[in-house]
Amino acid sequence: MQIHRPEGEPIPERIHGLADLAYNLWWSWHPEVRILFKQINPHAWRESIHNPVKMLQDIPDSFFRKVASNPEYLRRYDISMDRFSRYMKNRNGWFSEKYPSSRALTIAYFSAEYGLHHSLPFYAGGLGFLAGDHLKECSDLGVPMVAVGFMYSQGYLHQRILPDGWQDNFWENLDRDAAPVSRVMAPSGEQLVIEVPHITPPIYVAVWRADIGKVPLFLLDTDIPENSQANRAIASRLYTGDSEQRLVQEIVLGIGGRKVLSELGVDFSAVHLNEGHSAFALLERIRELVEDGLSFSDALYRVRGTSIFTTHTPLAAGNDIFPLSLIDKYFSSYYPALGTDRLEFFELGRNPTDPPGGFNMAACAFKLTAFHNAVSRRHCGVTRQLWRQLWPDLPEKKTPIDYITNGVHIPTWLNPRMERLLSTAISPVCPHWQYEHDNPELWELVDEIPDKELWALHLWLKAKLFNRIRERKRQRWASLLKEPINLVADGLMLNPSVLTIGFARRFSAYKRADLIFHDTDRLKRIVTNRWLPVQIVFAGKAHPNDTEGKEILRRIYRHALDPGFGGRIAFVEDYGEQTAQYLVHGVDVWLNNPLPPMEACGTSGMKAALNGVLNCSIRDGWWLEAYNGKNGWAFGGESWSPERNAQDAAELYYLLEKEIIPLYYSASLDSIPHGWVQMMKESIKSIAPVFSSRRMVKEYVDRYYPSLLTCAETGFSVCPI
Secondary structure: OOOOOOOOOOOOHHHOHHHHHHOEHHHHHOHHHHHHHHHHOHHHHHHOOOOHHHHHHHOOHHHHHHHHOOHHHHHHHHHHHHHHHHHHHOOOOHHHHHOHHHOOOOEEEEEOOEEEEOOEEEOOOHHHHHHHHHHHHHHHHOOOEEEEEEOOOOOOOEEEEOOOOOEEEEOOOOOHHHOOOEEOEOOOOOEOEEEOOOOOOOOEEEEEEEEEOOEEEEEEEOOOOOOOHHHHOOOOOOOOOOHHHHHHHHHHHHHHHHHHHHHOOOOOOEEEEEOHHHOHHHHHHHHHHHHOOOOHHHHHHHHHHOEEEEOOOOOHHHOOEEOHHHHHHHHOOHHHHHOOOHHHHHHHOOOOOOHHHOEEHHHHHHHHOOEEEEOOHHHHHHHHHHHHHHOOOOOHHHOOOEEOOOOEOHHHHOOHHHHHHHHHHHOOOOOOHHHHOOOHHHHHHHHHOOHHHHHHHHHHHHHHHHHHHHHHHHHHHHHHOOOHHHHHHOOOOOOOOOEEEEEEOOOOHHHOOOHHHOOHHHHHHHHOOOOOOEEEEEEOOOOOOOHHHHHHHHHHHHHHHOHHHOOOEEEEOOOOHHHHHHHHHHOOEEEEOOOOOOOOOOOHHHHHHHOOOEEEEEOOOOHHHHOOOOOEEEEOOOOOOOOHHHHHHHHHHHHHHHHHHHHHOOOOOOOOOHHHHHHHHHHHHHHOOOOEHHHHHHHHHHHOHHHHHHHHHOOOOOOOO
16 A cells, blocks of 8 residues: 655655555554554654554654664564464454355445444444444454445534533544545546446445455445535435435445445355345345346345344334335336336335335345344344234244344453453463453453452553543643633543543433433432542433433533532543543443333443443343343343333432442552452453454354355255245
């Protein structure tokens, strides 16, 4: 790869491999490789917001010359480049060893968002980070995969909190040429541009590529001169509130994404839909088979047999539903190309429990796939209830919806210092334990880490979090002269020695971010206790159209300004991937209290647990499977009642007063709360291997991918659907 350096000389040949590293997100989950960029100049690394492409473009020549003549740096560089080269060339990973006959199987993964790194802001929340972790893990395991998503020119919203606590939204255009992405070129030497087939008026898409280790991610960009002004904005932002714009986005993602893979000659055997946004990709596969001479019903059978649908939505209202008039507007010429008629097409998106409700993308995804899964055990039961009418002849327990509980990519979310500390206990038994980190037996060795060392590291991570918060506020104050009273709400009075609770996620009503304020007088007594104080750090964004979520955020911000809380409540604005890293590493307790059963899974608590942070969570989503009575705290029932908020808040206060706070402040004469540290160890060893994306991806491979291969290899003469 080449780095465009408008004001400097090319990178010296001796260290030119830095460009190849910068353009492959592999560096993002290898801290020892990231150090190569940081050592060129730490200030430039911070200024680039840890984006190596931008840093290598901007940094003066003298810094390159300095490291290119430094023997110690060159040793590190050579080792890293050798590791990267061997990683990329090695096609004999776990997948090929277990399924040696499956080398030809390639999965095409479609998702509307990907959380990979903050330099690529193509994510809104957990769904995107789940997709990003899935790609990283497939790369590590050698699972053959290609992915499709959007090049959002403005990404997801940025957040600024106004003096009155109201969320102000703003967007920043992504500088594509300073991001770790590259243009996909056509034979003509120009960037590849394709027309989305059979859609009128025409829509054109330029293609970009991001490399996630061994997995290529192709990104669709509509902000190009070939499109009208309206069509240029199709891929400008995630999850627009306009129904027609949303439909066009999903047409481009599905049908346009399939066309891009075809144009590039990317052959794949199966499709994995991450949510229903990209279900139209399966329609395009059917259309191609019809064009080759199959009937619509035969083509549908073949596509179903090689397609997986993962649903993350626990509510019927959470799925995209489009008016049939809009479907007619964009698909009128598509019906005959598909070998079907208008009514048969509408039937693909009909929800039996809401026949006149419009074209339901989740219903369409279920009908076009043979394999369906929810993302936790509890979510599976909820999903079967929601969609059992798609299989009216089957009892609910026989509804063909299974579950694979989500997991997180451990190399991405485990703090590097925590990994080194874990290695002191695990490496003597298993030197390369990182390659077997889904083995629960290895994690039992965590008990051998001295309490003193684990606690000292936790305090270091906690101090690092508070330093990060203060530095962000210093920069904000210096640039905008923010009012001093707001600096209190922004966290400048936080104390590293105080028990710190973290609550960070999307601000939506069902997540009940303000539950802990249900009895403000009681909470004030808790947080301002002179001898056993508590502080709470909030972070998260409300959707631009979610007025209720913004109101909840504003109420919390006003509590942070209330002198009665003594500066113990803080809100960290503009929550994103980088802030999430600091929070899941540095708080003491991770709080989660959604209204059951609306938490499909949740993964932020998994990331926190990896780093010794203890979960205090409602019994919902993944925590129902993870909680063992010794690795954190669980509260709340599973049934709704009008008094639900009051009951849950009272139980949370009781846990804080009677268990959590006393345990945290139970330090011995050596200043170490040994009971708390023992719970940290239990949390790490019970959660890390089981709720890893390695375990998750292996489950997808073992449970679904062999069946997909059977369908593809036998020409559907043997197809277990």
